[in-house]
Ligand SMILES: NC(=O)C1=CN([C@@H]2O[C@H](COP(=O)(O)OP(=O)(O)OC[C@H]3O[C@@H](n4cnc5c(N)ncnc54)[C@H](O)[C@@H]3O)[C@@H](O)[C@H]2O)C=CC1
């Protein structure tokens with residue numbers, strides 16, 4: 265296969281960047297990978313693990329002569345990184361990102377990119393609770409959506425080329441507008457993370473009452489919450505600070521529903537509870553039927569057939 269890009273620069277060398285590097289290399293999608301991370305320790309680990317051809321000592325140096333630069337830092341750091349790499353970018357280069365929020369990232373990155381550089385924001389809907397340069401693996405994006413969020417003047421060839429790169433890493437591609445993306449992701453990812461953080465916080469708060477029984481007897485539901493609540497604190501702080509409107513909107517709806525369930529429990533309204541849980545079970549089933557359950561053995565097949 266001929267490479268889709270010559271030199272690719274990855275700025276921020278954590279879970280997503282290292283997974284991209286492993287996946288791009290495995291499929292021969294690019295000629296050369298240059299990396300940069302802010303901390304010297306992370307750069308040393310990246311050199312040791314060896315997923316980049318070269319680890320630079322500044323974001324500016326990493327981005328010089330790159331055909332594609334992908335910003336893989338926490339959402340709150342995207343603007344500062346863009347201002348540093350802007351002057352290094354060559355005409356015709358593409359800048360993309362993998363941030364979990366799109367509206368503020370676009371607003372903060374776009375002003376720093378010179379004329380003639382293409383900006384194609386993207387968001388792979390794949391991750392784990394692990395972070396850092398040792399956490400990456402080539403299969404992370406397989407059969408997972410990558411949402412491309414073109415800006416008003418995104419060059420269509422640049423969009424198509426970036427989509428080809430993500431397809432090469434195994435991802436399914438969709439396009440969305442930034443505002444819509446942020447609302448959808450608030451429902452499917454951001455607010456659920458906040459709820460998991462809260463539930464684990466409640467358990468911690470009660471730990472003096474329950475002693476260590478929460479850990480000892482933790483059942484599957486609580487374990488799922490603890491996995492999610494182990495996700496990187498800086499990344500998730502930035503997600504909520506940057507997707508404020510959608511998060512507050514969805515939290516408002518969540519609180520209303522929770523109060524309704526609370527009232528049903530207080531009143532002994534079993535019908536309400538049963539109807540509610542029947543409706544939510546149907547949602548789970550429709551996710552599995554659509555081939556979007558990554559735990560299911562047939563994950564991704566329904567979609568792949570339609571491609
Ligand atoms: N972890 C996940 O499940 C997913 C994360 N994302 C997004 O991908 C981005 C990266 O996330 P992860 O790889 O999980 O994070 P991570 O914590 O594993 O890695 C972040 C990297 O960025 C570096 N960094 C932080 N600030 C920096 C700065 N100012 N300049 C240069 N490097 C800096 C850190 O040293 C680290 O190497 C975030 O924007 C996140 O919202 C997107 C999809 C899934």
Ligand SMILES: O=C(O)C(=O)Cc1ccc(O)cc1
Nearest residue numbers: 364388389390391392393453
């Ligand atoms: O691990 C999980 O449960 C996830 O939800 C992964 C994830 C985290 C953040 C994203 O922006 C996209 C995907």
